[in-house]
Amino acid sequence: MGAVKKSVSVKDVARLAGVSEQTVSRTVHDSPSVRPETKERVRAAMRELGYRPNFAGRSLRRGKFKTVGVAMFNITGTGNLDRMEGFAAAADKHGYAITLTKVDGHPYTLESASSRMSALPVDGMVVIMNRMPADFGTFEPLPGMQTVLVTMLEHPLCSTVDNDQFDCSRQVVEYLLERGHKTVHFISCPERSLSGMRREEGWRETLRAHGIEPPRLIRGDWTAQSGYAAGQALADDPTCTAIYASNDAMAYGCIRGLESRGKRVPQDVSVVGVDDSLGDIVPDRRLTTVRFDNKRVGMWAVDKIAGADGGASGVEHMLIPGVLVEGDTVRDLR
């Protein structure tokens, strides 16, 4: 019918309501210095025209976007959903939005994540690191763009936050040692995984701290199949009474592998996993595992950016401990 109206601006509302643009703006922000009846008139005009504030104009004026960018090299990955839940929750709390970007991992550098973000309407950015970026040591965040890395490594210029993988292994190993196990065997993961390697260190160092020389580890690949093979291999080892697997899938595979060789869990061998990812999937047992609070990790990252708002806050490093969840796959030997 009529000409296509581009978009409704304060000017249009002002004209219809018979007030100045400024009064409209004040009404939008519910300023106390507008008479209630005037406000009502303006609101009526806004409703009639279907006015909604233009984000671009607003940000341009304010120099702020109220948005945090999240850069991911891999979207699919254990815990990412919970982390996002955390991002969204924290953003919500501060009146911020989240902008998600997939970064091509070739090359796998922080620089590529950073430059990808630089053209987007964000006040700060979070990078989820899965591996070691080539430029981790030399990377400098964009000026004015607060950058938080989700990693357990510390960075001199960027705040970091992640689950405490070392402590996770410490908890597991000590839990087993306390229950009378003489040593703890370990099913590891691919070497490129930062968090996996940190778990490995935690296992090794905690054993050493208790004066125990770590047994030879078995390298897995995160899948239950590799855990199954590991379980079969360890079934013949008489010194093996306790196995710690780097994730729940391998732990479960390991249990089945042990059982396939006639070992019973936990009567003969105890098994502990990490992730708490099998709760609704495995029906007949409750795996003893470590539950991480990825949502909290996500919240911390966004809080750091959105919470600081104007005031530039310093670089911080945060490790969030997991919680060991007792199931029925560990035997107390005492």
Place this chain on the structure above:
Amino acid sequence: MGAVKKSVSVKDVARLAGVSEQTVSRTVHDSPSVRPETKERVRAAMRELGYRPNFAGRSLRRGKFKTVGVAMFNITGTGNLDRMEGFAAAADKHGYAITLTKVDGHPYTLESASSRMSALPVDGMVVIMNRMPADFGTFEPLPGMQTVLVTMLEHPLCSTVDNDQFDCSRQVVEYLLERGHKTVHFISCPERSLSGMRREEGWRETLRAHGIEPPRLIRGDWTAQSGYAAGQALADDPTCTAIYASNDAMAYGCIRGLESRGKRVPQDVSVVGVDDSLGDIVPDRRLTTVRFDNKRVGMWAVDKIAGADGGASGVEHMLIPGVLVEGDTVRDLR
């Protein structure tokens, strides 16, 4: 040391390069009507000052944000990660970004998702529906904001896309019937799940289409535990040679439940799930299941918005079929 520079604009670059702002803008867009040596001078100035184009100014000028908003009532949910992968991939392809928002589900209405988005810098929006919004029938998208719903329901004003749940059940049921099973028992899910109910319809109607009266279904709750109970219950039913569970966790629970009663899978009873979510988790068998392409669902949604760009494209409804993946939990009775 010096005063804090707010941000570098074309003006600053222009001054340093000794050209007009317009020439800087043209250089940014690599216009052919700038002499190569001038371009180089401008580029040098940009590098020196660390110029990056301001998104707000640009969007304000262009009236476009090159961003698609995604509204979710629940971030955590099967398939969401893959869907996001799809959102991000499609956005990337079109040079768009994704803005993620969690919408409070009280009330659970499209209106609340829509108004939440209206203040954000987005050109269009995607809503992931898990349940039936109270205002589904009456909802009107914001003018100028193309809205795509991820749901299998059709909407008169919004394009929709989702996995074809009905067809999923059809495939499974026909697959089993073809292999000589006389009927197919069904482990369902909570009634509030839209997709689950559609699977239920598919099961029921496909059986009827083959002249078979559907047996009484067992209502589960998505967990392996409920599948386990269902498996035990069905173990005593001599007519039951094939079970179709509404997800893999219940299917796996069901298998374990059957085994706990001495039934073997697939020798005595065949079991099929949906989701293909156990591949790396269950070590000793490959579940026959249906794999959905959630990434493609996500891509379709964002393509619809970002692909149309200016030209308003019509309302479309898309159902993306899953693929039945043969494992070793079905016996061919022929």
Place this chain on the structure above:
DNA sequence: TTGCACAATGGCAACGTTAACATTTTGGTG
């Protein structure tokens, strides 16, 4: 040498919003 086409560059305005300041109106007091 003049004229003309075309390449290269510059000036201006506008997108929508709001902070800062300016002005008008209102209500209360002497």
Place this chain on the structure above:
DNA sequence: CACCAAAATGTTAACGTTGCCATTGTGCAA
């Protein structure tokens, strides 16, 4: 009723970018 403070409203300018049109410079044919 004049006067003043406070409340209510209006005016202006600027945020950074870029489309449009104007201007200047360059090379070449007449």
